[in-house]
Amino acid sequence: MSGPSIYEPKTGFEKWLDTRLPIIRFGADLMDFPTPKNLNYWWTFGGILAVCLVVQIVTGIVLAMHYVATTQGAFASVERIMRDVDFGWLIRNIHANGASMFFLAVYIHMFRGLYYGSYKAPREVIWILGVVIYLLMMATAFMGYVLPWGQMSFHGSAVITNLIGAIPLVGDTVKTYLMGGPAIGDPTLNRFFSLHYLLPFVIAGIVVLHIWALHVPGNNNPTGVSVKDVKKDTLPFHPYYTVKDGFAILLFLLVFAYFVFFAPNALGHADNSIEANPLVTPAHIVPEWYLLPFYAILRAITFDVGPIEAKLLGVFAMFGSILILFVVPWLDTSKVRSMRYRPMAQQFFVLFVLAAVGLGFCGANDPDKLVFKWSDGLIVNYVDTNGAAKVSPKYAEYADATAFQASLPASAGASIAIQEDGFKWLWLSQILGAYYFLYFIVILPVLGIVEKPKVRPPSIADSVRGKKHGGSPASASPVGGAAPVAAE
Amino acid sequence: MRFAKLALAGLSATALAAFGISALAQQPTAPAAAEQPASPADAQPAPTDTPSTAIPAPAAEVAPAQPTVAPPAADASGGHGGEAAAGGEAHSAGGHELLEPAGGWPHDGYFGTFDQNQLQRGFKVYSESCSVCHGMKLLSFRNLGEQGGPFYDPRYPNPNDNPVVKQIAATFTNQIPTIDPDSGDMVMMPAKTSDRILGPFANDIAARAGNGGALPPDLSVITKARHGGAAYVYSLLNGYVTPPEGLTVAPGQHYNAYFPGDTSASWAGDPRHKPPGGFLAMAWPLEFAEVTFDDGTASTQEQMAHDVAVFLAWAGDPKAVARKQMGAAVIPYLLILALLVFLSYKRLWRNVEH
Numbered sequence: 001m002s003g004p005s006i007y008e009p010k011t012g013f014e015k016w017l018d019t020r021l022p023i024i025r026f027g028a029d030l031m032d033f034p035t036p037k038n039l040n041y042w043w044t045f046g047g048i049l050a051v052c053l054v055v056q057i058v059t060g061i062v063l064a065m066h067y068v069a070t071t072q073g074a075f076a077s078v079e080r081i082m083r084d085v086d087f088g089w090l091i092r093n094i095h096a097n098g099a100s101m102f103f104l105a106v107y108i109h110m111f112r113g114l115y116y117g118s119y120k121a122p123r124e125v126i127w128i129l130g131v132v133i134y135l136l137m138m139a140t141a142f143m144g145y146v147l148p149w150g151q152m153s154f155h156g157s158a159v160i161t162n163l164i165g166a167i168p169l170v171g172d173t174v175k176t177y178l179m180g181g182p183a184i185g186d187p188t189l190n191r192f193f194s195l196h197y198l199l200p201f202v203i204a205g206i207v208v209l210h211i212w213a214l215h216v217p218g219n220n221n222p223t224g225v226s227v228k229d230v231k232k233d234t235l236p237f238h239p240y241y242t243v244k245d246g247f248a249i250l251l252f253l254l255v256f257a258y259f260v261f262f263a264p265n266a267l268g269h270a271d272n273s274i275e276a277n278p279l280v281t282p283a284h285i286v287p288e289w290y291l292l293p294f295y296a297i298l299r300a301i302t303f304d305v306g307p308i309e310a311k312l313l314g315v316f317a318m319f320g321s322i323l324i325l326f327v328v329p330w331l332d333t334s335k336v337r338s339m340r341y342r343p344m345a346q347q348f349f350v351l352f353v354l355a356a357v358g359l360g361f362c363g364a365n366d367p368d369k370l371v372f373k374w375s376d377g378l379i380v381n382y383v384d385t386n387g388a389a390k391v392s393p394k395y396a397e398y399a400d401a402t403a404f405q406a407s408l409p410a411s412a413g414a415s416i417a418i419q420e421d422g423f424k425w426l427w428l429s430q431i432l433g434a435y436y437f438l439y440f441i442v443i444l445p446v447l448g449i450v451e452k453p454k455v456r457p458p459s460i461a462d463s464v465r466g467k468k469h470g471g472s473p474a475s476a477s478p479v480g481g482a483a484p485v486a487a488e
Numbered sequence: 489m490r491f492a493k494l495a496l497a498g499l500s501a502t503a504l505a506a507f508g509i510s511a512l513a514q515q516p517t518a519p520a521a522a523e524q525p526a527s528p529a530d531a532q533p534a535p536t537d538t539p540s541t542a543i544p545a546p547a548a549e550v551a552p553a554q555p556t557v558a559p560p561a562a563d564a565s566g567g568h569g570g571e572a573a574a575g576g577e578a579h580s581a582g583g584h585e586l587l588e589p590a591g592g593w594p595h596d597g598y599f600g601t602f603d604q605n606q607l608q609r610g611f612k613v614y615s616e617s618c619s620v621c622h623g624m625k626l627l628s629f630r631n632l633g634e635q636g637g638p639f640y641d642p643r644y645p646n647p648n649d650n651p652v653v654k655q656i657a658a659t660f661t662n663q664i665p666t667i668d669p670d671s672g673d674m675v676m677m678p679a680k681t682s683d684r685i686l687g688p689f690a691n692d693i694a695a696r697a698g699n700g701g702a703l704p705p706d707l708s709v710i711t712k713a714r715h716g717g718a719a720y721v722y723s724l725l726n727g728y729v730t731p732p733e734g735l736t737v738a739p740g741q742h743y744n745a746y747f748p749g750d751t752s753a754s755w756a757g758d759p760r761h762k763p764p765g766g767f768l769a770m771a772w773p774l775e776f777a778e779v780t781f782d783d784g785t786a787s788t789q790e791q792m793a794h795d796v797a798v799f800l801a802w803a804g805d806p807k808a809v810a811r812k813q814m815g816a817a818v819i820p821y822l823l824i825l826a827l828l829v830f831l832s833y834k835r836l837w838r839n840v841e842h
Contacts, residue, residue: 261815273713
């Protein structure tokens with residue numbers, strides 16, 4: 001979509017450089033890049049994410065100057081940064097909360113892509129590169145969470161490395177290389193630190209490819225209609241979108257600053273302020289909030305399917321829930337990009353967002369606990385004369401339960417326990433997890449065939465005609481209900 | 489170009505605004521600072537000047553069996569309340585609401601600060617009671633004299649020069665293991681301001697051996713490491729209530745209504761109505777504590793629990809006040825800048841249909 005370069009070297013030096021290394025032309029072309037004029041605020045998260053990456057790298061480099069990557073010194077060194085390093089508390093709070101902010105922004109960015117069909121031709125490669133970035137972000141964030149060497153750090157890393165060990169054939173080898181030995185210890189911490197420092201630069205490299213791939217077909221836009229006329233449909237990126245993105249970035253920084261200055265521990269877990277102790281396992285091991293939906297999917301699989309055991313199936317489901325994103329461009333069969341013109345898809349999309357958020361809540365809660373309960377009674381566990389474990393019927397009254405207990409011989413070893421009936425978090429995560437996969441595997445392919453899309457505007461310029469800034473969404477369909485535009 | 493000028497003007501305006509706000513948000517002068525002694529010679533540091541001539545307060549005076557704060561009723565109604573929030577933790581331990589002192593926690597909230605007198609009292613409770621078992625190894629004595637700390641004195645910007653801090657370090661009960669430069673033997677030496685605030689035990693094994701198998705946790709970040717923070721410490725210290733009838737307390741264990749645990753195994757009765765809380769090895773540390781506060785505050789168990797909880801909240805996050813003060817400047821700065829950029833955006837786009 002990018003037109004011919006309009007940069008003209010003015011000074012002698014610029015002319016000289018332009019024939020040798022046209023880097024000024026490169027920057028000027030980026031700034032002049034024709035961008036659809038109808039992008040809404042959901043499109044500002046690309047710029048926000050770039051800011052997040054830079055913030056994480058800069059604060060991370062400073063933290064690495066003070067951090068001690070040993071099991072003996074890691075916890076104390078992080079606290080020392082918070083106490084004794086000049087503005088160390090600020091840098092560390094920015095880095096720790098910055099990870100959460102990064103994921104918050106990336107999730108909005110991804111949902112935007114899913115809603116407006118930004119993954120569809122000719123933007124498949126942009127989407128795939130984005131999923132690669134997201135995967136690398138998750139790996140980086142996981143390893144970063146291990147570095148402070150708190151209880152959740154240690155036991156969380158134990159859970160994840162065990163998952164990798166469950167992969168058939170290669171799992172054990174990968175796990176051993178990852179841990180650097182038979183158990184999590186100094187070698188693990190050292191390689192996690194090394195990789196945690198390396199991966200952000202890999203991310204930065206792929207971000208360059210992501211932006212490069214974006215600059216070939218150009219931005220998608222809320223109508224999903226391709227740019228027809230660069231003059232009528234687009235604006236130069238600078239200053240129009242630099243100022244709009246700048247405003248959005250500042251709003252985002254306000255939220256960021258709130259967490260950094262007034263609630264720095266709100267997104268963390270108290271157990272991570274206890275130094276790691278391999279001998280004491282926390283009551284509930286939970287990852288950081290941004291990984292909770294996948295944790296819920298992992299734990300939702302409690303049944304074997306054929307020869308595959310539940311644990312391995314859970315691992316497959318968890319990795320599958322991310323890997324499926326790679327093929328979304330080919331699962332969605334609809335010719336229409338934007339769900340603005342897809343009334344059915346819109347509704348399924350809202351359910352998908354709710355399911356993803358709901359899975360996060362499932363991941364935070366013990367699967368065996370109840371979302372809500374409808375009754376609680378008492379049961380008596382005992383051993384009958386044949387030595388088989390038995391459970392009594394349910395009693396509402398304590399007196400009835402004790403009466404039954406008293407009727408049993410002492411050798412039965414009867415004990416009274418609470419039996420609660422209700423809706424388990426496990427069941428909710430199974431329902432929502434099933435919907436997550438159904439959305440991609442069934443709903444998206446089928447909808448493209450059965451859904452009748454609404455009429456789309458013939459061009460971006462037509463879609464905004466008569467609209468001023470911030471106006472209500474005016475009727476965009478052309479008069480007379482023209483046939484849907486064939487070529488987007 | 490007009491747009492650029494507007495942005496430039498905006499930047500300078502916000503810089504001015506931020507300067508003004510940060511000036512307003514300066515930390516108030518420490519109230520107790522003026523009362524601090526001027527030179528080491530006449531230093532009568534707060535925690536060590538227990539009047540030696542006065543007759544010590546009789547222990548019986550501070551030995552009520554029950555804390556003054558009402559404990560929670562032994563009822564299961566709160567015991568099953570699951571934490572529904574993802575990530576966020578309910579302000580509870582063992583399933584019921586934590587206690588809160590009258591007036592709440594002054595260090596909470598957007599502009600919360602610590603009362604230096606209260607921090608000093610809290611440190612005195614720590615040094616005379618808690619430090620018998622617990623260390624605070626992430627803190628050095630010099631931290632006590634840093635800005636915002638219990639013994640900060642503006643005359644000593646370097647807390648290592650602060651005579652009160654020096655005296656506290658030198659007279660602290662738990663000494664520092666050091667290698668004697670003459671003999672090479674391991675000896676115990678009085679602490680210096682740069683030394684860590686250690687517990688009495690040489691290592692975790694010794695600590696367990698001396699406490700019936702239980703390990704007294706380090707208290708440096710205890711308020712960050714427990715749900716509820718200072719409120720948890722306060723509730724725990726006020727939670728040593730008489731065990732309800734039907735609850736068997738094993739020897740060497742103590743019932744606490746706020747300790748996160750499970751009483752069901754020791755409860756004879758309907759398990760749905762088991763008492764809240766749990767059992768821990770630590771006896772009520774304030775039951776026989778004799779701490780005389782230098783500012784004349786009556787050292788009731790409730791007051792000691794309150795003060796030490798506040799001190800531990802400071803110790804767990806000593807930069808909290810500085811952090812919130814910077815936030816009070818950063819947030820308005822961002823707000824003003826965002827407004828100016830928004831106006832630039834509106835102006836620039838005014839003739840664009842979009």
